[in-house]
Amino acid sequence: MAVLLGCDFSSSPTRRKPVVLALGRREGARVQLTELVRLETLAAVGRWLAEPRVWVGGFDLPFGLPRELLQTLGWPLQWHASMQHYRTLTRPQIREAFAAFCDARPVGGKFAHRATDGPAGSSPSMKWVNPPVAYMLHAGLPLLLDAGVHLPGLHAGDPTRVALEAYPGLLAREVLQRRSYKSDDVAKQTPERLIARKDLLTALELGQTRLALRLKLTHAQRDALVADASGDSLDAVLCMLQAGWAEQRHAEGDALYGLPPGLDPLEGWIVTAPMPLVEAGVEKRAPQ
Template sequence: MNSTDSPPRSAAPLCAGPLTVLGIDVTSAPGRRKPLACAAGILQADTLHIDRLHAVTALHGLPRHTGANTPWQAEMLLCAPPASLEHLLAHKGPWIAGFDMPFGLPAAFLHWWQQAQRDCRTPLRKAAPLCEPASELPCWQDYVSSLAQLDKDAFRQTIYAFMNTRPTGHKLPLRLTDAQTAAQSPLRLNYVPVGRMFHALVPLLASCGINIPLLRPTTDSRTAIEVYPALAARAVLGNPPRYKDGTGAQRQQRTQARAALLEALPEYCRTIGGLALSVRPQLYQTMLQDTAGDFADALLCAVLTALAVRRRDAGMPPVPHLKMYHEGCIALQDMFCPPQPHGSGTTAPA
């Protein structure tokens, strides 16, 4: 798809009946000590029922004695934890999942990467421009597939090579959506390594044919959107919301903050989006005891996903900037953050 075309906003409406909703807090290398945290439930009319918290301990792999064409139903996600992210994505729709990770990369990097691909003789020496016309950016499916061919070390070295072409203060550029929501750069490889999350997980989304609004709309009844639990946490607890990790006395304070967050969340859902939230009582204890806050974040992801379902185009902006068809967009950013003007001639038609 050429950037100068008018891209489709959404290929198919989301399910009008009961819909399986998943909220997924992401790690780039899930295992038993640090799994993908998943909150699973059903959105029925105006109520989100959260029934399960799953710990997904692998990215790849299907259950034994099954094949890729096994018809796993969406309802099964409310029963047993999926064996892997690949297994989760293989479940038939209708379902929608909100992932706490960037689905795309900044335009500055994409422009540099595309130029590097065109000139294989000196791919890592070209200076990356600070402003990039959207009409010259590669399409999402193409650059995700290309970067997926790099192993972890090669991807890391590619990011560092890009950073070396940038002036001080511009090493880690943001996407438009990151700037609006105060999110991390998707190129960050340490502290909150969202770049590693992108490289490890997004190719799985790109390869399984699911509907991804703006970036790769399809008619599939499985949908994935990018959500940012900090948006809801800030709104409930203030900024910065401190409800995770900590040491010593901090840990007790942050457990209390998680309790306050979980207690206030149902009323907040009703106020901001007319959404009733119902969570099994025993799940609250799991979220309170999880000092990392991963399961609390998974719940926030599920709530944001349900709120997005109730809005047009799964929570995408009413008039997306053209770059968002390449970079991606955090769902509901306009609900939580005041929109920023894009200037004339830069938006895609609705």
């Protein structure tokens, strides 16, 4: 059985705010958290990814850029080539190119979006501030490529190490709606957010999400997840559960680990996000 991995990623990790990996295993509909690993440098993340072990991971960083953005900038329209080009750029070059793109567009439509952003409720992957997901893509995707992992629907690699784009907010909102459960700002680490973390964990432990997986924690693990007011550890666990759902789909014969067959192979897709269906001019969402 593959290890499940959830990664709360940072494009500039430090001792105070490391990359957090949640490791676990699935037995039927139960996912047991076994360990939380904190890595303080991107080099350490790269080494961990390259080590020989069997895992299916959900990573909280975008795996691609919007097709519209790439077409407008004249960048490669094949996924691997677009990522190889992107990694050669500096952050100032990225910011300059993306800002120029936004400046040429009308108010209310500054950013280009991937097809997955709407169903997932995620920020556009070209956004360089609040949150800087463009820099997360720039820092994190090369680590996955250099480690030789398999990215279903995007890039063939080692089938024993499978990486999927995850988004913890997608699962958290299913339980909490608009309630916030985390903040890096100490002044905003309120009792209300602590209660929200407790409520979210209770729902996950009871399997009260559409993933139909029950999170298994020790008392010490639960206390640690509640106590982490930044939400980084909990976000890693949410990504681990999304990876567990994907691993379950694969065990049932789905080569794409639950990703929709119609995903754009340039943009990628966030695992567990429903694929919209268009029938008779009415947009619907495919059941997951």
